[in-house]
Amino acid sequence: AQSVTQPDIHITVSEGASLELRCNYSYGATPYLFWYVQSPGQGLQLLLKYFSGDTLVQGIKGFEAEFKRSQSSFNLRKPSVHWSDAAEYFCAVGAQGNFGNEKLTFGTGTRLTIIP
């Protein structure tokens, strides 16, 4: 069975500082990997996804993530955070197959707080 671990429940970063959110997954084959962001009371917005190919993927809002198979990781990074980045971030893994990436397994999320 697939699983996702987000080790950091809460991270506080100063505005303008760099950010890295950790994600480790467990899956028997090459996974589909996703990062979503959720503002309070809202749905999920896709930041970026990895399906195959280049292991460094670029997303929206200046985010990027790197797939490292040897470490079973898919960490999210941003070189300089903005106050509007404060939100909950979820890493998710999906199985390959016609319906696999609809059945996502999510981590418990990392809450990001930005301080001035």
Add this chain to the structure above:
Amino acid sequence: DAGVTQSPTHLIKTRGQQVTLRCSPKSGHDTVSWYQQALGQGPQFIFQYYEEEERQRGNFPDRFSGHQFPNYSSELNVNALLLGDSALYLCASSLYPGQGKAGTFGSGTRLTVV
């Protein structure tokens, strides 16, 4: 281009009652998945519908059932509500086949069971 639309946005029900939540997929999408997100948790997969049939199901009891209509919209039904069913229910839509695509999520329905 309308995204995924869910209704209602908020709902309060009494323990033991039944509830129906609705989802209209993004235009051009034909597959609908439902997730439950308890407070402080990540979403958990409930089930998925394609061609009006349930294609995959997560670890949820039979009290949770669904339906997909010919226009691809979907309903989630929960019977005999428990306090623990209080959560944000998210709908996601996509286009079959799913490889290489990510689903689009709606804003959810906040269900409170009292």
